[in-house]
Amino acid sequence: MSSHQLEIILSRQLADSLSIPIFLVDPDGNLLFYNEPAEELLGKRFEETGALTVEEWSTMFKPNYINGDPMPPKHLPLVKTLENHQPNHGSFYIKNFKDKTIRISATAYPIIGRPDRFLGAMSMFWKNEGS
């Protein structure tokens, strides 16, 4: 079995060490890992969901704009980062696996290895006050 590239391995290790919820995806958007704080936010352990495609994870949480309108997946910060290889930020509602609606902010940034190899992206989430 081939191993992931070093930058992805270290990104996972970083995510695993932080108390901020984090998603890690490959260049195609396949969800490679989310950490324990993200498990708590989403309501399901990573071992239960396993790796997910971008089509799966971008729709399964039913993202909504703050005004309540459905948010198309391509407007999610992480999906935008996969598209433009730049950091993106946004706030929106999701419905987690326990059917709870949560307002979150997400900051996504690209993982670009030496020299200019786009290897994937990470997204950090903040549960907004009062949600």
Add this chain to the structure above:
Amino acid sequence: MKITIWGARGSLPSPSPETNEVGGNTSCVQVESDDTMIVLDAGSGIQRLNGNVPSHIKQIDILLTHLHLDHIMGLGFFSVLYNPKMVVNIWGPTGVNFDLESRLTRYLSPPLFPIRLKDLPCQLNLFEVNHSAFNIGDLKISSAYVCHPGPTLGFRIEGPSGILTYIPDHEPSLGSSNFPNVPEWTSGCSLAQNSDILLHDAQYTSDEYKTRIGWGHSTMKDAILFAEMSKTKKLLFFHHDPGRTDNHLNSLLKKEINSHPVDFEIGLASEGDQFIIGEY
């Protein structure tokens, strides 16, 4: 493929009567296959290689894992660099802001060295490597960044007769949250897969490692676990701590083998050792 160890010491040359068996020279390994000659790293062991370059060799490829001093300190003393008829290709890791030539020139220029890189008489070519594969003669080289401070590569050399993997500076457990159980999340694992010989960092004992996490080196135990995970046939401990005597290294090796029995060979990479993979 013939492999000769000219230096396996880590960090700092450590010549002394007490290190005579394993040797005190830093990383340098010669790989020969027909008319192809590759030199893995240019540590102080390159001095002993000087007298062992076959006369028919007209091109030498030096593969640098990274530019820490113990891996390049011998470069300026490699005699072939002063032979105008010799083609010397140096392959090294890509950096972010400075190219390989600029970074090597920091060392190969005054005041650190009297002769500038660009003034070397040989026919010198520099190639930057990053997670890439290329061929040298009949050998296929694969490279990948591995877990060690600064841009650092491991190399897998596949010949018609077998596979050598060289990862002299590597901290495999740092990047893996569940080492050694998840190969796909372990740095360097693809490089080492099914190697006939794996030369791997084994600088620390497990006790020493507790205070040296993040320094970029492996314990002897982790080297064994890494070799087991990658289904290596023979593991040679490399990058020996400069403070260890022959007696100490031999006793640690015995202890590690006894505490973690495996079904492959484990030994200490020692200066002058030669290994043949397949026929040569």
